[in-house]
Amino acid sequence: MEIEKTFGNKIKSLREERKMTLRVVSGYLGIDTSMLGKIEKNSRKPTKLLIEKFARLYNVSEKELTIEFLSDSVAYQIMDEENFASEVLKVAEEKVKYLRTIKNLK
Numbered sequence: 001m002e003i004e005k006t007f008g009n010k011i012k013s014l015r016e017e018r019k020m021t022l023r024v025v026s027g028y029l030g031i032d033t034s035m036l037g038k039i040e041k042n043s044r045k046p047t048k049l050l051i052e053k054f055a056r057l058y059n060v061s062e063k064e065l066t067i068e069f070l071s072d073s074v075a076y077q078i079m080d081e082e083n084f085a086s087e088v089l090k091v092a093e094e095k096v097k098y099l100r101t102i103k104n105l106k
Contacts, residue, residue, distance in 0.1 A: 007068045008042040014058040015040075029053050042072070 015025050026036040029050060038044035046054070051069060055062035074092070078085045 006042050007046075007065070007072045008040045010065070010068050011054055011058075012040040014054075014060065018058065025057065028057050045069075045073075 015022075022033045022036050026033045029036065030053075031050070035044060039046050039050075046069065048066075051065050052062055054060075055065050074089070078088050081088060
């Protein structure tokens with residue numbers, strides 16, 4: 001998976017590669033152009049439904065776009081913790097495994 005700078009950069013690049021305007025893409029997504037512009041500038045978060053629509057429109061993996069979005073969310077939350085950000089990621093990975101086992105027991 002190629003790492004883009006951010007989710008917003010990724011979807012903007014996809015739009016520009018296809019020579020699509022903000023208006024065309026926002027019309028397909030059912031949102032206004034200013035909201036799409038904010039998503040591309042990372043000042044607005046897309047919903048899961050919008051991520052699905054982006055994937056269909058650009059014919060890319062929904063999983064790939066979801067990973068881009070979620071990794072942005074995690075990175076923004078821990079980026080100021082320079083001294084132990086990698087440790088936080090390791091602990092979070094273990095917590096995900098633990099929480100999945102609890103969920104499966106229910």
